[in-house]
Amino acid sequence: MDLLQRFATGDLDAFESLFRQYQGAVYRWIVRIVRDPAAAEDLTVETLWRAYRAHARFRPDASFEAWLRRIATNAALDHLRSARRYVPLPADLPAGPQPDTAEQAESRKAIRSALDSLAPRLRIVVQLGLIEEESYREIAESLGISESAVKLRMFRAVRILRKKLQQWDVKP
Amino acid sequence: MNDREFKELGEKLRGAIPPLRQPELSRDLWPAMLQKMNEPRVRVPWFDWALAAIATAVLIFFPGAIPALLYHL
Numbered sequence: 001m002d003l004l005q006r007f008a009t010g011d012l013d014a015f016e017s018l019f020r021q022y023q024g025a026v027y028r029w030i031v032r033i034v035r036d037p038a039a040a041e042d043l044t045v046e047t048l049w050r051a052y053r054a055h056a057r058f059r060p061d062a063s064f065e066a067w068l069r070r071i072a073t074n075a076a077l078d079h080l081r082s083a084r085r086y087v088p089l090p091a092d093l094p095a096g097p098q099p100d101t102a103e104q105a106e107s108r109k110a111i112r113s114a115l116d117s118l119a120p121r122l123r124i125v126v127q128l129g130l131i132e133e134e135s136y137r138e139i140a141e142s143l144g145i146s147e148s149a150v151k152l153r154m155f156r157a158v159r160i161l162r163k164k165l166q167q168w169d170v171k172p
Numbered sequence: 173m174n175d176r177e178f179k180e181l182g183e184k185l186r187g188a189i190p191p192l193r194q195p196e197l198s199r200d201l202w203p204a205m206l207q208k209m210n211e212p213r214v215r216v217p218w219f220d221w222a223l224a225a226i227a228t229a230v231l232i233f234f235p236g237a238i239p240a241l242l243y244h245l
Contacts, residue, residue, distance in 0.1 A: 019202055027197040035192070044197070045204045052209075111188035130182040132191050158181060 004060040015052050018064065023048065025065060026072050029142070032132050033076040033124055043079055047072040066141055073124070073142040080120035114164040122157035129154055 006014035026047050031040035050071050051058075058067060115123060124143070128134045129150070136154075140147045230237060 016202065019205060020200070023201050024197045027201075028195055031195045032192050035189075037195070037198075040195075041197070041199075041201060041204070045201050045208055048201075048205060049208050108188040111185060115185070115189065126185070127189075130185050131189055133182075158178065161185075162177075162181065 002060070004058070004064055007064075008055055008058050008060050010055050015055070019048050022065065022068055026068055029069055030072050030076050033073070033127055034079055035127075039079060043072070043075045047075045050075065069142045070144055077120055077124060080123065110165060110168045114161050114168070117164065118157055118160060122153055122160070125150055125153045126157045126161070130158075 003014050003017055007018055023044055027040055027044045030043045030047070031037060034040055034043065047068065051068055054071075058064070115126060118126065125139060128139050128142075129136065136147045136150045140150045143150065231241070
């Protein structure tokens, strides 16, 4: 019996092997959504814990990574929705290669605020699609929706962002 | 909105929030997983179950109470 089949029966040793194999990939996906390394570590554990509890629903012939990515995306979305509905981006995000002028710093702040103000289901699409430059197909698979639904969310999010940035006099 | 404007907004966003290309996990999370697995499950006290049963019975026997309940939720 191979590793995935053993996992599907609830074998803990198989789960440990899969955990060690996939924890890095799950973390990399989540940290790009929540942009907070400590929260991303907790959510990685939560994702794999949810996967283990749902082992009986996993079909060994399906892609384990795609299944995990979908669980991870849901866990990250739950995190963005929790507490105060929105989790603001950490203020100490790395800056670009050039030091900011006051105007650039203001513009960056406005852009982050605009992104923070988006509903999590729109924000996740902007972060993965426009910032991390993931394909619509990958985003759609991770969210469990169609590519056209992702495009629609992106269109709505961009329209809101542009409107907010125009209000704040930041040239979108 | 045309493609150029869309592209410009993407560049602006990436300028303000740089992409995390290959963020690496700094430690093994298996010990944290084991800790999570060994956490005691949250137990629901018996009186919570009793309360839920009473509420269900009230709703079944007095369906007229449903709108009032919904109003107060």
